[in-house]
Amino acid sequence: MSRSNPRVLNTLERAGGFASAQEVYRLMQREGQSIGLTTVYRALQSLVNDKIVDILRREDGEAIYRLCGDSHHHHLVCKGCGDTIEIEGGAVEKWAKSLAEEHGFRDVGHTAEIFGLCSKC
Amino acid sequence: MSRSNPRVLNTLERAGGFASAQEVYRLMQREGQSIGLTTVYRALQSLVNDKIVDILRREDGEAIYRLCGDSHHHHLVCKGCGDTIEIEGGAVEKWAKSLAEEHGFRDVGHTAEIFGLCSKC
DNA sequence: TTTGATAATGATAATCATTTTCATTTGTGA
DNA sequence: TCACAAATGAAAATGATTATCATTATCAAA
Secondary structure, X not given: OOOOOHHHHHHHHHOOOEEEHHHHHHHHHHOOOOOOHHHHHHHHHHHHHOOOEEEEXXXXXXXXXXXXXXXXXXXXXXXXOOOEEEEOOHHHHHHHHHHHHHOOXXXXXXXXXXXXXXXXO | OOOOOHHHHHHHHHOOOEEEHHHHHHHHHHOOOOOOHHHHHHHHHHHHHOOOEEEXXXXXXXXXXXXXXXXXXXXXXXXXXXXXXXXXXXXHHHHHHXXXXXXXXXXXXXXXXXXXEOOOO
């Protein structure tokens, strides 16, 4: 029962591999594709199950879906102006991996974001 | 206009310094304290502004408030059974600090969570 | 003490993402 | 063609959060 609707996956790809369910839905609507919001949610959930996309959270709690295989990176976010800088997370990758192993976890992912005030704010 | 209601702060402390707004509210209700949900949200928001608490997100997107000054730690969460292990994040602290400095950020915080399947799941 | 301005409170309604329900449609094999 | 399971999507339900707005508490000045 793979509900990984290819049109949804395709839209997520074209959205830069990083979008919320609502955004994917609105984008497909705008393009004239006929699809229901429910199906978008189901397709994304299915893609998550199949480990084709990751799920993260925006600051306001909205879920955003990230295509796996996208170059994995983290964010440095300014609490003042909202500016976001993509950063590498080498140290974090190693940290997450070694700790997970240490506790016998498998199939491991992680999130890591840094926030503060940028020099302008 | 400090709305940092001391009863809310006190309740958050007694909840282990780590709870959602709804939980703080329910706890106060159960204890017979008379308070409105709105006030709980406002008080927590105010505490965030005053940098007395941090705000993070549960996996389901619900906001949880963490008392600053609590011994800072991270979580290793099992996606299967929800089990959570508190872990040290030395490597992450350094990573966050050095990257923030590098980009001229100040007043810096961070989140980092690891999730996977524990040995039982 | 009375008055008045201002801030705090909380019940209620509105918002918004997400999930559930359920009837309908589609695909597929017999 | 028929039957049946899977997929779809409209509409309603859910649940956290936020906005409204009338009421109440505070407190300084008259």
